[in-house]
Amino acid sequence: MLSSFKNLGPMQDYSVGFFFFFSRKAGLQDQNGASIFVGPIQFMVCYGAVVACTLLGGQCMKAIYLMSKPDGPMKLYEFIIIFGCLMLTLAQIPSFHSLRHINMVSLVLTLAYSACATGGSIHIGTSSKEPKDYSLNGDTQDRLFGMFNAIAIIATSYGNGIIPEIQATVAPPVKGKMFKGLCICYTVLSFTFFSVSISGYWAFGKNSEPLVISNFLSDGKTFVPEWFVLMVNIFIILQLSAVAVVYLQPTNEVLENTFSDPERKEFSARNVIPRAVSRSLSVIIATTIAAMLPFFGDINSLIGAFGFIPLDFILPVVFFNLTFKPSKRSLVFWLNVTIAVIFSAVGVIAAVAAVRQISLDAKTYRLFANV
DSSP states (O other): OGGGGTTOOOHHHHHTOHHHHHHHHTTOBOTTSOBSSHHHHHHHHHHHHHHHHHHHHHHHHHHHHHHHOTTOOOOHHHHHHHHHHHHHHHTTOOOGGGGHHHHHHHHHHHHHHHHHHHHHHHHHHHHOOSOOOOOOOSOHHHHHHHHHHHHHHHHHHHGGGHHHHHHHTTSSOHHHHHHHHHHHHHHHHHHHHHHHHHHHHHHHGGGOOSSGGGGGEETTEESSOHHHHHHHHHHHHHHHHHHHHHHHHHHHHHHHHHHOOTTSOTTSHHHHHHHHHHHHHHHHHHHHHHHHOOOHHHHHHHHIIIIIHIIIIIHHHHHHHHHHOOOTTSHHHHHHHHHHHHHHHHHHHHHHHHHHHHHHHHHHSOTTOOO
């Protein structure tokens, strides 16, 4: 999915991407040019992704640790802090251009660990003689909210398609770049998402974990060779590092525009010190949130409900009608209205379901839980 990032321009081009263009044309921006509606959602989505990546990175490190010391004393939040320390170093990369090669490697890693997760699930599913339980837990209400929670998680997985759209506004030709970027993005997403989710659910049933490779390890015993689990976790940790750095860039840009001096050189002490401090603080805050609320699926559903559903399904069609003003008798106008209304309802219910699930998990697990 990260192939869509590799030709992006400077970070300021990201922050004035295609939604900013439509919102400006529609008159939905303030006098300073900051988007009233889109800006906060975009930054929430990006920073939420940093939190999710930090949490998942800590979980992968813990999985590696448990293979060598099944009864080891280290807790999940300690591994999250270790991954956060790695992020502290990577976050100091000064330019968005510096990430293009990292992102290309990240794409290869995405395909590699997805193939490994799928292959491992199929191997365990075929070799295990234990009966698989595909039943659904809870009553009708729990299942209904669970369904909308899943919709929000899927929206998060597929929401990365917005990046090629933003990239396409950086330089012409817009239509060609957007179409090619989206084709690559959704091809990779479809392959990785469905292959892992279908094989994981088939192999483990309702006991499948949000991070499916967690099912490869139980009570210190692995159902596949240890070197295989180690390799997959290393792939994921490296890929998550790149993803987190990419999604940290909007926060970096805002902080640096606030505290830096554009009249001084980029690497002058006047700009380096505020940049290092602000980037470090943003990573520390994200790491703290991930350690306090170590519920990966819940964070994904929250990001999808409050971020990707509005950005991908609601705001584009609303801005299209406001910008190009198609006839109210035309099919395009009413199709856009229908999409906006349906996904607004889905987004509201998904948001309620996400907050509800977090509150339920918060009752089950304490802060800084070792899950």
